[in-house]
Amino acid sequence: MKIDILTIFPEFFKEVFDFGIIRRAKLANIVDLNVHDIREFTTDKHRMTDDRPFGGGDGMVLKPEPIFAAIEKLVGTSDRENYPSGTKVILLSPQGRVFKQAVAREFAEEATHLVLICGRYEGVDERVNETLVTDEISIGDYVLSGGEPAAVVLTDAVVRLLPDALGSDTSAENDSFSDGLLDCPHYTRPAEFRGMKVPEVLLNGNHAEIEKWRKGKALEKTTAIRKDLLGANGECE
Secondary structure, eight states: OEEEEEESOGGGGTTTTSSHHHHHHHHTTSOEEEEEEGGGGOOSTTOOOEEOOTTOOSSOEEOHHHHHHHHHHHHSOSOGGGOOTTEEEEEEEEEEEEOOHHHHHHHHHHOSEEEEEEOBTTOBOHHHHHHTOSEEEESSSSOOSBSHHHHHHHHHHHHTTSTTSSSOSSTGGGSTTTTSSOOOOOOOSOSEETTEEOOGGGTSOOHHHHHHHHHHHHHHHHHHHOGGGBOTTSSBO
């Protein structure tokens, strides 16, 4: 997969992708990850990326020209109807559909090229959304100073779902939300620590009983913490 990030603060990403799973995925050529300064696509001597909003109001709005130029260079066209197959241009903003595990899996399975546009200030000129953007994504019902943190979240969530990124075929399948429930509790050595013992079922080697216990605990935890994930009958939606 190829991921291109458009931002006016490329320094934000200077080291954030140089650790853990994303670093390993880059080294293994599972993902080709690049960060681009939107200013590189301006044509005026002041390298302007934002301007005052028409109609008045507070703040500034990111201009359309450099973003259109960036998409034309990275994708080959500014007409989303003619994007290459597997291309998704994503605007990160509070107005988008909420990013969830199912959305991360959708991108991991369906996309070969993600272009992430990091919003800033009062937002992005609406012509960008109307013409270039295939998906508008929010990572939650709150407002950030810009789309850069959201780009990190989306990238991490998607990359770890790519084939071979985790080094195990089942690791991602057992994550929270993968089956609609939160993850079950986990334990490791020692079997007893300061009087607190690991549940006996995890020590007996009976995998059927262990799996039943894990599913029960996952349902119990989801019911207690995130009941909104369950349907009216108490089952995952």
